[in-house]
Amino acid sequence: MTAGGEPSPAVPPPPMVDCAVVGGGPVGLLTAVLLGWAGLRVSVVERWPRRYPLPRACTIDHEALRILQAAGLMDDHADLFEPSRGERGGYEFRNGDGELLQAIDWNRPAESGWANTNGFHQPDLEAALEGLATATPGVTVHRGWTFQSLTQDREGVSVKMTATSRPTEVTDVRARWLIGADGANSPVRSQLGIEVGDSGFQADWLVVDYLPLGEEKWSAFVTQYCDPAQPATAVNSGPGRRRFEFMRRADTTVEELARESTAWRLMAPWGVTPETARLERHAVYTFRGRWARVWREGNVFLAGDAAHLMPPFLGQGLCSGLRDARALTWRLGMVHRELAAPTVLDTYGPERTGHVREIIDEAVAAGRVICELDVDRAAARDAEMRKRSRDPDAAPLEPPHPRLGEPSLTLASRGVDGRLAPQGRVRVGGRVGLFDDIVGGGWQLISRSGDPAGLLDGQDTSWFRRIGGVIADVSGEGPVHDLDGTYERWFTEHGCEALLVRPDFYVFAAGAHSQIPLFVSCLRQTLQPTSTEGE
Numbered sequence: 370m371t372a373g374g375e376p377s378p379a380v381p382p383p384p385m386v387d388c389a390v391v392g393g394g395p396v397g398l399l400t401a402v403l404l405g406w407a408g409l410r411v412s413v414v415e416r417w418p419r420r421y422p423l424p425r426a427c428t429i430d431h432e433a434l435r436i437l438q439a440a441g442l443m444d445d446h447a448d449l450f451e452p453s454r455g456e457r458g459g460y461e462f463r464n465g466d467g468e469l470l471q472a473i474d475w476n477r478p479a480e481s482g483w484a485n486t487n488g489f490h491q492p493d494l495e496a497a498l499e500g501l502a503t504a505t506p507g508v509t510v511h512r513g514w515t516f517q518s519l520t521q522d523r524e525g526v527s528v529k530m531t532a533t534s535r536p537t538e539v540t541d542v543r544a545r546w547l548i549g550a551d552g553a554n555s556p557v558r559s560q561l562g563i564e565v566g567d568s569g570f571q572a573d574w575l576v577v578d579y580l581p582l583g584e585e586k587w588s589a590f591v592t593q594y595c596d597p598a599q600p601a602t603a604v605n606s607g608p609g610r611r612r613f614e615f616m617r618r619a620d621t622t623v624e625e626l627a628r629e630s631t632a633w634r635l636m637a638p639w640g641v642t643p644e645t646a647r648l649e650r651h652a653v654y655t656f657r658g659r660w661a662r663v664w665r666e667g668n669v670f671l672a673g674d675a676a677h678l679m680p681p682f683l684g685q686g687l688c689s690g691l692r693d694a695r696a697l698t699w700r701l702g703m704v705h706r707e708l709a710a711p712t713v714l715d716t717y718g719p720e721r722t723g724h725v726r727e728i729i730d731e732a733v734a735a736g737r738v739i740c741e742l743d744v745d746r747a748a749a750r751d752a753e754m755r756k757r758s759r760d761p762d763a764a765p766l767e768p769p770h771p772r773l774g775e776p777s778l779t780l781a782s783r784g785v786d787g788r789l790a791p792q793g794r795v796r797v798g799g800r801v802g803l804f805d806d807i808v809g810g811g812w813q814l815i816s817r818s819g820d821p822a823g824l825l826d827g828q829d830t831s832w833f834r835r836i837g838g839v840i841a842d843v844s845g846e847g848p849v850h851d852l853d854g855t856y857e858r859w860f861t862e863h864g865c866e867a868l869l870v871r872p873d874f875y876v877f878a879a880g881a882h883s884q885i886p887l888f889v890s891c892l893r894q895t896l897q898p899t900s901t902e903g904e
């Protein structure tokens with residue numbers, strides 16, 4: 370940017386990088402940061418000279434915050450997020466009369482060490498991610514360049530781009546890998562001819578973001594007003610911000626729904642008026658559930674909205690994109706450093722697509738509940754929800770995050786493998802904090818029954834440390850103290866003593882303490898390292 374805030378003339382990306390990322394949205398920027406830290410030279414190419422100024426995502430879950438923690442973002446930017454804690458920290462379903470049908474308590478501890486759900490303002494997160502990306506060695510961000518086409522050979526990808534404001538100015542980039550993080554209409558996906566699956570769900574919703582001028586007392590963090598006369602959602606969208614969403618009814622056109630006067634009219638029953646609030650923006654979106662059938666073609670990968678789209682009722686679109694970034698970048702980083710064979714890249718698509726398809730299905734199912742316009746069916750739904758909320762044995766409304774899809778890079782461990790692993794608060798010497806910050810992220814070998822290193826031979830220990838592994842004895846006898854009993858509870862719940870966690874926080878293997886050498890040797894075989902440096 371120039372001093373006056375105008376975008377600088379577009380600087381073209383360098384002709385040769387390890388990885389080109391198309392799309393400078395949150396997923397592309399996070400991907401670049403994580404790859405830069407892994408030692409790759411990365412160029413992000415974004416067609417627009419300025420960041421998208423309007424909010425889309427407004428809630429983010431505990432797992433996504435752990436991913437942002439791994440990127441170093443939470444050190445300076447934790448205040449961007451408003452945690453769902455306290456008596457107004459839940460997820461509620463109410464009917465047209467305002468009667469509470471079901472409530473999900475979000476005050477219970479979430480696995481990843483952060484609040485279950487957190488309100489935030491997407492433009493602030495993107496600004497923080499872009500600042501981090503430009504400060505990361507090896508990463509450059511090139512705004513004002515539009516991806517046009519690609520060709521592939523065995524060694525890599527040749528990419529053609531044009532300056533967005535001067536389409537005759539063409540530049541070519543050669544990269545070992547290319548990541549299409551270029552949003553829902555993904556030109557990269559189209560170039561590859563990848564087919565898109567569709568859930569068949571479709572609904573138009575008006576999204577209204579506003580700044581309350583006084584304090585608002587909401588009963589919950591998120592409320593779904595399941596009113597067949599006007600389905601609506603109210604969300605705490607980060608410090609000082611609120612959002613309402615309203616479904617389009619058959620008697621309203623998209624044009625009518627998109628008017629500012631409609632936004633004020635629909636918010637008035639909640640006391641939100643020009644006297645009590647400042648409108649930040651309003652826009653109509655078509656909510657859908659879609660997914661790319663393939664996430665990889667040769668050396669080109671898809672991530673984020675380019676790979677999946679879902680109605681935002683569970684607040685999982687961006688969270689899923691951040692998971693893609695973490696899952697892809699640890700693999701690319703290891704292959705780049707010859708710590709793993711390129712075959713580890715094969716499981717990226719199947720693992721992620723299996724996981725996200727379940728979330729899309731859940732979001733679509735929630736949408737079908739919330740978007741019911743038929744009065745009789747809505748009454749039957751309300752009765753069913755009331756019944757469920759009184760039944761202590763009914764399945765919880767909010768299931769745990771799904772398991773990774775198959776084939777996955779895991780070792781069968783009585784159903785625990787491929788599930789999200791916990792992060793607890795620990796104390797090591799005089800240092801107190803979250804495990805990843807105090808002990809380390811990357812591969813984690815944790816036991817509650819003694820020092821895992823005591824069971825490993827020197828070669829396995831040095832290999833594990835070389836791939837970025839950390840080893841922790843949380844029994845209380847070793848240096849790592851499990852301050853809140855997070856690990857103890859997790860091991861007890863899953864009937865095991867030892868755990869090997871992947872860099873994306875999913876369980877590679879879990880079992881008895883004595884199985885630790887088996888976990889490490891299986892991991893070694895799975896990664897099939899091609900380099901013997903340091904052995």
Ligand SMILES: Cc1cc2nc3c(=O)[nH]c(=O)nc-3n(C[C@H](O)[C@H](O)[C@H](O)COP(=O)(O)OP(=O)(O)OC[C@H]3O[C@@H](n4cnc5c(N)ncnc54)[C@H](O)[C@@H]3O)c2cc1C
Nearest residue numbers: 392394396416425426427428516551552673674686687688
């Ligand atoms: C109303 C609404 C509410 C939502 N709420 C939530 C929520 O609460 N929680 C949640 O987790 N998610 C939510 N989401 C989803 C979330 O906003 C998206 O999943 C997320 O923004 C996707 O990020 P991305 O980086 O994959 O794609 P994008 O942010 O779309 O970025 C893609 C980038 O690629 C660029 N690009 C495209 N084509 C080219 C090209 N040819 N050359 C160069 N660059 C190109 C685009 O300009 C864009 O900047 C919501 C979405 C909506 C619409």
